[in-house]
Amino acid sequence: MASHLVKVAPTVAIVFCCGICGVLSAQTPKDAAHGWRVAHEEQILQEFTGLLSIPNVANDKANIRRNADRLVGMLERRHVAAKLLLAGDANPVVYGEIKTAGAKRTIVFYAHYDGQPVTPEEWDSKAPFTPMTRTVNGETRIYARSSSDDKAAILAQLTALDALQAAHIPLRANLRFVWEGEEEAGSTHLREVLEKYRDELGGDVWLICDGPVDQSGRQSVVFGARGVTHLEITVYGPNRELHSGHYGNWAPNPAMMLAQLLAGMKDATGQVLIPHFYDGVIPLSGLEKQAIADAPRNEDKLRQEFGLGRSDGGGQSLLAVLNEPSLNIDGFSSARTGSKANNVIPSTATADIDLRLVKGLDWKTQQQRVVDYIAAQGYFVTDTTPDKGMLVDHPRVALVKLDAVGYNAVRTPMDLPISQEVIAVVESARGPVVKLPTMGGSVPLEMIEQTLGTPTITVPIANYDNNQHSANENIRLQNLWDGIETMAALETME
């Protein structure tokens, strides 16, 4: 933790004013948020790093609960009615509600408090849950798991409430806060929660506060997200590693088999070759295509930054190819490499793959297309670890573990009145925004639409270069500050 952080100031009791209160502020929500933040940076950071210090991998039930309880406390300190929404084995959803007299609308702010799994030795700090500040190109960043994905959004929403109250700026809509605890584990129980707590969770729009802003640094408003699912493929060579001299040329090598299987899935430009992979994709509307055409082109900058001598997609823009489904190797492994490598024929080879989906595709169908492809390459496909009999009976065996969870893409039409209003409100705080039909990442928006009938619009706040899902995840501090202003504007929507 950064040594300059001071003890948190005692929390002031906050009462939210509705339109009929006598004391109205002349400040805009953005100005109020700015002023509050400048005056309270250390207090805000203390609350933030305290939250980041609680480990939050979804399967760590004890710490997940500590996160949830902490968040309830943070809501209650702001006099927001708060509770945990519990359903079966689900990690608790933290829920907060502000009822505003005379409100015509209910705005739901979604974020998630769980984070991706961590491999501490890959982090510079070796300690993903010990927040560290570091200066990068003259700008301060905070490094910790979920610093950007997605606890920053929660802090921005809460701090915006503080600022609005201090400036006596009234709320106009009912506000609801819904913070999920297993988004990074695939939101396996979210549908159950939505169905059980339909009354609490409905609203006129869900604002999804997750993901990064545009790589140009400009604020974005995003009207959809790709769906996602995942699968793991293991292929088999000899049932124990064999000496590559005594058996090389004769015992099939599973690493080579897997390489050949994977290689056939894409061409050299990244186009997926699996039959029917693109079947059913709903093309972009004219408005959506125009939004992409109007967006900044960041590819040259990104190639420089990432050290890339080329990009996939056959010359299309990044934003264009994010509106296509993808197949991505998350990692592969077989025996050992580097100083641990031995001259052996490995016994198995494994690859993890994620599939991203766009509007019109179904995640189970997309999984099956990959399975069908594997089978068409001569593999006997099994979903349980093969025994020796199965291995001997088939020239090629692939164990394919399909994720039991996944979700489809959504794309809220940009021409809905609520869509146009959200754009206007965000622009009041952040200037002209980048409007995107689809963000590349995935959030479980489909089940919100399906279960509640509520459209979703995503308003991210994190910097794009935040290492989310990897080691050294971070938030650029200015993005957190800007996010507070954006949330303040949205919290005062009519």
Add this chain to the structure above:
Amino acid sequence: MASHLVKVAPTVAIVFCCGICGVLSAQTPKDAAHGWRVAHEEQILQEFTGLLSIPNVANDKANIRRNADRLVGMLERRHVAAKLLLAGDANPVVYGEIKTAGAKRTIVFYAHYDGQPVTPEEWDSKAPFTPMTRTVNGETRIYARSSSDDKAAILAQLTALDALQAAHIPLRANLRFVWEGEEEAGSTHLREVLEKYRDELGGDVWLICDGPVDQSGRQSVVFGARGVTHLEITVYGPNRELHSGHYGNWAPNPAMMLAQLLAGMKDATGQVLIPHFYDGVIPLSGLEKQAIADAPRNEDKLRQEFGLGRSDGGGQSLLAVLNEPSLNIDGFSSARTGSKANNVIPSTATADIDLRLVKGLDWKTQQQRVVDYIAAQGYFVTDTTPDKGMLVDHPRVALVKLDAVGYNAVRTPMDLPISQEVIAVVESARGPVVKLPTMGGSVPLEMIEQTLGTPTITVPIANYDNNQHSANENIRLQNLWDGIETMAALETME
């Protein structure tokens, strides 16, 4: 260590008789070895497990020295003149010599006392240097690194000396023992040692006591070995892992790139597709082809044992394809798999590859053929870690680390007089042998031939299913016992 082992008996002073000694035995060397072994099993095992308990990875200089000193002591206890042959940074070669009056020949027994690197957590025992006995299919095996590769050969050679002495069987040739300490690290200094100690190391034949016997269990005599070298390929995606949603379809995935690069190196039957890979291979002679045709066919048994539903080689026999060069993926890795997998585009992907060579091929040329292939696939090939500038300047960059060491294959003609004599002597102990032109594994025979002008013939003793080079390396105890008899016969060659 097995609990039934008793303390080693005090070593008896041994004087080797030459042909002019008065006391001659009526026993054959095989019978003498058998009798000695049956009467001294616990003592033999105590000496063996003591040796196996000393870690012996070649870069562990302190323990390598402990091994070498122990071996000198074991020779000296048998009154064999012993010393360490030192050259530069080389791990010591343990050298022993018995001069026999009136000898017409000098027979050199080669083995190595270093072992493959270990990954203890992969061993059932978690302790590769704590020898364990276990019963497999009713037969005892000893598990430890180098239990078969190659300390068993050293124990067999020494125990055979004990047996011959006890039975008053005279030696007839001069014997030399040459035990290398860095064979598994590529014998990087062996040529230097051979040149420096030419007088000590010459002889009429080098008997290479390394590797496994035929899979049928029959003793084999092998007239050559494949050469070997190694290389490592790393290809590059973004210079840090990227979120597969936000960049998938656009940022090139190095795991997919490496899969495509590797996949093109072989066809589905294992035939190498790299141009010129087979150019220069010297075909087998008629005698060599006949030896392969006469050898047992073990393929069906091996496929059952290894759980293989097919084999590479387009229907050729195992022994036939071992007489061809090979390209084998030792392992590959990119990001993480299984429960550690994240939805990322990895930053790098790495594969380790070993190349086996047959007579007529040069290891440096073979490495270059692979490099040329990689370049022909559009890669800029570098031998140092690329910086961002290099990565941005080239669509594809591959770091290829070529091993600075390697060696070529040898094949001693089967019709030399010494070849025919070795076959006859081994058959006197073990019955009809399997005669192989080439074993699949590699030992640095070429530099022995080149430096000393001495032909090499390999007489292995280990079981074929010994997990050498992997976790749970083991020796079937009966193979050690048989090996003692084989060595006794060879030590009494004329």
